[in-house]
Amino acid sequence: MERKTLKDIAKDLNLSISTVSKSLSDSYEISDATKKLVQDYAKKHNYVPNKVARNLKTGKTNTIGVIVFNISNTFISQVLNGIHIASHEQKYDIIIMQSRDDIEQERNAIEVLRMRGIDGLLISPVAHNSNVELLRDLQQAGIPVVLFDRVQHPLQTHKVGTDNQAAAYEATKHLLDQGRKHILHITAKNIGITEERLNGFKKCLMDHNLPFDPKLYLECDYGKHNEIENSIKNHIQSMREKHIPIDAILGATDDITTLSLGVLATLGIACPEEIAVIGFSNIHIPNSLNPALSTVVQPTVEMGKIGVEKLLQLIHAKYPVEEFENIKLKSHIIARKST
Amino acid sequence: MERKTLKDIAKDLNLSISTVSKSLSDSYEISDATKKLVQDYAKKHNYVPNKVARNLKTGKTNTIGVIVFNISNTFISQVLNGIHIASHEQKYDIIIMQSRDDIEQERNAIEVLRMRGIDGLLISPVAHNSNVELLRDLQQAGIPVVLFDRVQHPLQTHKVGTDNQAAAYEATKHLLDQGRKHILHITAKNIGITEERLNGFKKCLMDHNLPFDPKLYLECDYGKHNEIENSIKNHIQSMREKHIPIDAILGATDDITTLSLGVLATLGIACPEEIAVIGFSNIHIPNSLNPALSTVVQPTVEMGKIGVEKLLQLIHAKYPVEEFENIKLKSHIIARKST
DNA sequence: TTGTACGCGTTATCAG
DNA sequence: CTGATAACGCGTACAA
Numbered sequence: 001m002e003r004k005t006l007k008d009i010a011k012d013l014n015l016s017i018s019t020v021s022k023s024l025s026d027s028y029e030i031s032d033a034t035k036k037l038v039q040d041y042a043k044k045h046n047y048v049p050n051k052v053a054r055n056l057k058t059g060k061t062n063t064i065g066v067i068v069f070n071i072s073n074t075f076i077s078q079v080l081n082g083i084h085i086a087s088h089e090q091k092y093d094i095i096i097m098q099s100r101d102d103i104e105q106e107r108n109a110i111e112v113l114r115m116r117g118i119d120g121l122l123i124s125p126v127a128h129n130s131n132v133e134l135l136r137d138l139q140q141a142g143i144p145v146v147l148f149d150r151v152q153h154p155l156q157t158h159k160v161g162t163d164n165q166a167a168a169y170e171a172t173k174h175l176l177d178q179g180r181k182h183i184l185h186i187t188a189k190n191i192g193i194t195e196e197r198l199n200g201f202k203k204c205l206m207d208h209n210l211p212f213d214p215k216l217y218l219e220c221d222y223g224k225h226n227e228i229e230n231s232i233k234n235h236i237q238s239m240r241e242k243h244i245p246i247d248a249i250l251g252a253t254d255d256i257t258t259l260s261l262g263v264l265a266t267l268g269i270a271c272p273e274e275i276a277v278i279g280f281s282n283i284h285i286p287n288s289l290n291p292a293l294s295t296v297v298q299p300t301v302e303m304g305k306i307g308v309e310k311l312l313q314l315i316h317a318k319y320p321v322e323e324f325e326n327i328k329l330k331s332h333i334i335a336r337k338s339t
Numbered sequence: 340m341e342r343k344t345l346k347d348i349a350k351d352l353n354l355s356i357s358t359v360s361k362s363l364s365d366s367y368e369i370s371d372a373t374k375k376l377v378q379d380y381a382k383k384h385n386y387v388p389n390k391v392a393r394n395l396k397t398g399k400t401n402t403i404g405v406i407v408f409n410i411s412n413t414f415i416s417q418v419l420n421g422i423h424i425a426s427h428e429q430k431y432d433i434i435i436m437q438s439r440d441d442i443e444q445e446r447n448a449i450e451v452l453r454m455r456g457i458d459g460l461l462i463s464p465v466a467h468n469s470n471v472e473l474l475r476d477l478q479q480a481g482i483p484v485v486l487f488d489r490v491q492h493p494l495q496t497h498k499v500g501t502d503n504q505a506a507a508y509e510a511t512k513h514l515l516d517q518g519r520k521h522i523l524h525i526t527a528k529n530i531g532i533t534e535e536r537l538n539g540f541k542k543c544l545m546d547h548n549l550p551f552d553p554k555l556y557l558e559c560d561y562g563k564h565n566e567i568e569n570s571i572k573n574h575i576q577s578m579r580e581k582h583i584p585i586d587a588i589l590g591a592t593d594d595i596t597t598l599s600l601g602v603l604a605t606l607g608i609a610c611p612e613e614i615a616v617i618g619f620s621n622i623h624i625p626n627s628l629n630p631a632l633s634t635v636v637q638p639t640v641e642m643g644k645i646g647v648e649k650l651l652q653l654i655h656a657k658y659p660v661e662e663f664e665n666i667k668l669k670s671h672i673i674a675r676k677s678t
Numbered sequence: 679t680t681g682t683a684c685g686c687g688t689t690a691t692c693a694g
Numbered sequence: 695c696t697g698a699t700a701a702c703g704c705g706t707a708c709a710a
Binding site: 070 | 385388392410423433
């Protein structure tokens with residue numbers, strides 16, 4: 001059962017290719033009789049239009065590229081879900097690439113996508129100004145780019161992130177309200193968003209007349225889980241040995257926050273009695289954690305959907321867009337047992 | 340900065356299109372001088388070949404389609420990771436679609452992918468024989484299909500799964516070895532793999548001269564997390580009320596297993612003292628769970644890689660393949676604190 | 679060694 | 695209302 005083309009149908013029906021084409025696109029210039037004839041015949045032989053050819057003709061691919069650091073990260077996979085839903089709704093396909101938090105791989109991903117042909121790009125960049133020129137090239141070539149999640153990046157375009165500073169501020173305040181005084185803030189190196197979170201943390205301390213103590217601050221390399229786990233463990237152990245007081249942890253990312261719980265359990269430190277934990281996390285099983293985790297939840301699916309929406313706006317824009325939006329979604333805190 | 344085509348370069352350099360084309364593909368029929376001239380010029384103006392046109396010409400899309408039930412499922416996202424790595428290595432792009440465990444959406448996904456043009460399909464089907472005819476059509480049309488994970492499906496093709504029966508057998512044995520006698524097996528409805536797991540469970544019981552008790556068996560609808568959570572909770576509560584003994588849980592899927600922990604915590608049932616828990620789970624933070632979870636770990640990334648490998652074999656096969664492999668990967672148990 | 683011409687499957691324009 | 699014809703950008707047999 002080979003694939004039928006317009007040409008085949010035309011021959012079978014003794015019609016011209018263009019008549020067939022027009023019939024299938026329900027053109028007003030074709031008589032109802034012929035339309036019906038063609039459409040029925042096409043359905044019967046389950047004709048499928050060749051999108052590749054169509055794309056060649058129209059110059060559009062109906063595909064948007066997506067670059068993230070890691071597909072299987074909890075947070076990212078939820079955003080991808082949102083991207084997926086929204087783009088599918090608009091009849092756009094998506095091609096996902098991973099940068100693995102490596103500038104070179106990000107560069108490669110951008111090049112591959114460009115080569116392959118996409119109508120637009122949705123990216124959560126590796127670092128503050130990773131591959132700026134390349135992305136600008138893309139824009140110049142008429143392929144719009146929208147940034148999401150990690151929006152601390154100089155590229156001029158729409159950006160969809162969360163209000164990280166406010167969220168961190170709120171989480172810190174939550175801990176302080178519970179009477180915690182020595183909060184260890186654990187964050188990741190070289191990711192723009194964590195800087196904002198740090199700022200929110202500092203600001204909240206300041207507003208409560210508390211000093212920011214560098215000893216109560218840890219930056220992890222953001223890589224494998226057991227590396228993160230180890231640096232957290234080492235840090236906490238060393239604090240204990242030096243008798244530096246600590247009664248709470250504020251985690252800046254999903255992995256950091258959830259892994260912290262494991263570290264405390266392993267070290268036999270009671271949570272929340274000795275050390276409370278709260279942090280950014282969109283984990284789907286908060287109640288199965290030890291203990292049920294208090295989280296700063298980000299609107300991941302919404303972020304993905306809005307990203308697609310903004311990108312499509314740019315793709316469909318008739319004139320070059322000059323004014324860009326910097327959208328900051330609201331996170332919210334859910335207090336469970338860990339605080 | 341518009342996009343250059345072969346034609347543009349040819350005009351700029353006063354050469355014919357084919358000369359330029361051949362130069363760029365490093366053809367032996369072109370003089371080194373011209374080649375260099377063209378290549379340098381192309382690089383300078385960063386010429387990017389239009390893959391769409393190339394695909395139209397060659398009839399290949401260099402894309403493989405992937406259909407899974409949910410991108411953001413822990414297990415699936417790890418398999419996707421493997422698929423991603425392997426396909427990227429082979430210069431293939433992937434397009435991911437979600438069936439959301441709905442036969443209609445699966446049908447739609449298959450049709451969209453076919454329409455869009457793919458060279459092959461990797462699918463974890465919704466149910467025992469969902470969309471068989473459609474998939475056969477695909478194969479007939481020269482687009483090979485490979486099944487992964489849920490391989491209990493009549494389609495004749497390569498299949499890559501895990502040895503579910505053996506894994507469930509081992510996990511059950513592990514519980515029995517620990518002295519547990521009343522094991523509740525919780526599984527999902529209508530998924531082929533869970534049947535095999537159930538069989539492994541039953542077989543192990545039988546081998547130990549224990550009866551299979553339907554009261555110690557629960558089938559959940561496999562949907563939203565809180566629905567699964569509720570049915571588990573209700574079942575356990577009802578068992579307690581009826582004084583049906585239970586001292587262990589064997590979870591058949593990632594979500595079921597991890598959510599069970601949350602249910603026990605919520606109900607205030609001590610794990611593992613009162614009820615031990617083990618189950619299929621590739622959760623990345625086993626130590627953060629309450630308590631550290633004993634798991635049956637599947638080789639997810641490997642499964643993805645092998646799936647791609649097998650699919651590419653079919654895509655590149657010169658002659659129709661008649662003999663298909665049914666690959667069963669080995670899982671392994673990691674005992675932590677929950678058993 | 680280089681160039682010409684055609685076809686891949688579609689859509690769009692224009693003529694009949 | 696229908697049909698012929700020209701593109702879209704690339705690869706390739708064939709001619710020069």
